[in-house]
Amino acid sequence: MKNSERVVVIGAGVAGLTSALQLSKKGYDVTIVAKFVPGDYDIEYTSPWAGANWMSFVKDNERLANYDRITYDVFQKLVKECPDAGIWPRRCITYVRQEDLDKQSDILGGLLDARPWFADVVGNFTTLDPSTLPKGYCQGIAYDSVCINVQVYLPWLQSQCFANGVKLKVVTLKHIKEAMHLHSSGYKADLIVNCTGLQASKLGGVMDPKVYPGRGQTVLVRNHAPAMYSVSGTVDGDDELTYIMSRPGGGTILGGCYQKGNWNGTIDPNLAQRIIRRALEICPDLEKDFPLDIVRHNVGLRPSREGGPRVELEYMEGVGKVVHNYGAGGAGYQSSYGMADHVVELVDLALME
Numbered sequence: 001m002k003n004s005e006r007v008v009v010i011g012a013g014v015a016g017l018t019s020a021l022q023l024s025k026k027g028y029d030v031t032i033v034a035k036f037v038p039g040d041y042d043i044e045y046t047s048p049w050a051g052a053n054w055m056s057f058v059k060d061n062e063r064l065a066n067y068d069r070i071t072y073d074v075f076q077k078l079v080k081e082c083p084d085a086g087i088w089p090r091r092c093i094t095y096v097r098q099e100d101l102d103k104q105s106d107i108l109g110g111l112l113d114a115r116p117w118f119a120d121v122v123g124n125f126t127t128l129d130p131s132t133l134p135k136g137y138c139q140g141i142a143y144d145s146v147c148i149n150v151q152v153y154l155p156w157l158q159s160q161c162f163a164n165g166v167k168l169k170v171v172t173l174k175h176i177k178e179a180m181h182l183h184s185s186g187y188k189a190d191l192i193v194n195c196t197g198l199q200a201s202k203l204g205g206v207m208d209p210k211v212y213p214g215r216g217q218t219v220l221v222r223n224h225a226p227a228m229y230s231v232s233g234t235v236d237g238d239d240e241l242t243y244i245m246s247r248p249g250g251g252t253i254l255g256g257c258y259q260k261g262n263w264n265g266t267i268d269p270n271l272a273q274r275i276i277r278r279a280l281e282i283c284p285d286l287e288k289d290f291p292l293d294i295v296r297h298n299v300g301l302r303p304s305r306e307g308g309p310r311v312e313l314e315y316m317e318g319v320g321k322v323v324h325n326y327g328a329g330g331a332g333y334q335s336s337y338g339m340a341d342h343v344v345e346l347v348d349l350a351l352m353e
């Protein structure tokens with residue numbers, strides 16, 4: 001099917017770029033407008049700060065599980081067919097403490113299950129023998145996943161968009177209605193796709209009160225880890241996390257935290273020390289070849305949303321047809337193709353009429 005309708009996508013994070021790519025593959029005439037684009041670093045732009053990996057924490061939610069399932073398959077295909085995308089196969093290992101099982105914290109959701117929803121979706125899912133777990137952990141799983149070097153992947157996604165005819169304009173919008181007049185053809189757009197992430201809480205016409213930041217802080221080191229690790233909790237408080245992601249050709253990310261409602265974009269040096277201490281406890285092999293060697297410290301704000309991400313068609317008074325795609329929280333990469341495919345379905349529906 002060839003669609004020549006004009007679509008403006010607001011946002012050049014992973015949500016906007018993936019939506020634009022999938023729409024362009026269906027033949028839509030797509031222009032992306034965004035304040036920040038791949039290569040930029042800003043606290044208002046979450047995508048460059050992610051780890052990132054595929055580690056679904058969905059629990060009892062078919063819609064979200066489906067987003068992650070679709071994306072897992074696409075990532076596996078990219079691993080095989082597009083070595084230039086910056087996505088690499090990695091074993092993903094999660095250790096669980098008894099006290100976190102008792103509390104059933106929301107942050108790790110289904111990862112606390114001995115057999116999570118994705119056990120039959122991922123490759124080589126294994127329940128770890130308790131006698132092999134590090135001290136203090138009572139349950140563990142391992143499976144084939146991917147690590148994404150976002151500094152490689154975001155420009156790659158952007159170049160895929162360009163190769164499919166997508167245009168890009170660097171623009172800051174005050175109100176969503178401005179996007180209708182920013183299509184590269186010079187003609188009014190038929191539809192807007194809103195992928196503004198956390199800024200959906202501030203953009204005129206949207207101002208979604210359900211959107212809030214989930215602050216994350218990480219340390220990028222030059223050292224190598226043999227796998228990706230995460231644990232269910234820490235001794236340093238409920239809003240701190242421990243995870244390790246060894247990037248393809250780009251060192252290892254040590255995390256982290258999930259600080260709900262915290263907009264602070266500056267590095268907390270004490271938190272950085274705790275992150276490093278915990279990472280070395282869980283993976284002493286990080287220092288197998290040389291002492292820990294820090295590249296930089298990072299802070300990013302996950303675009304979280306009460307009730308989950310918004311992927312929805314809206315007919316906005318004084319604006320026109322809008323498909324929203326924001327609020328993925330800590331899952332923006334691992335759900336990206338599922339969410340973008342849902343966007344395409346909604347755009348098809350809206351423009352068929």
Ligand SMILES: Cc1cc2nc3c(=O)[nH]c(=O)nc-3n(C[C@H](O)[C@H](O)[C@H](O)COP(=O)(O)OP(=O)(O)OC[C@H]3O[C@@H](n4cnc5c(N)ncnc54)[C@H](O)[C@@H]3O)c2cc1C
Nearest residue numbers: 011012013015035036046047053173197216300332333334
């Ligand atoms: C520390 C950390 C670790 C993470 N790890 C993972 C992980 O391992 N796996 C995973 O799946 N996810 C992870 N995430 C989450 C993931 O990074 C986010 O879900 C994702 O990047 C959100 O992308 P987005 O495109 O919705 O938003 P953004 O990347 O913030 O992009 C928003 C875009 O909209 C534009 N925009 C907004 N408002 C306006 C305006 N008014 N005018 C013009 N343009 C505008 C911005 O300029 C930008 O281009 C992590 C996040 C953090 C912080």
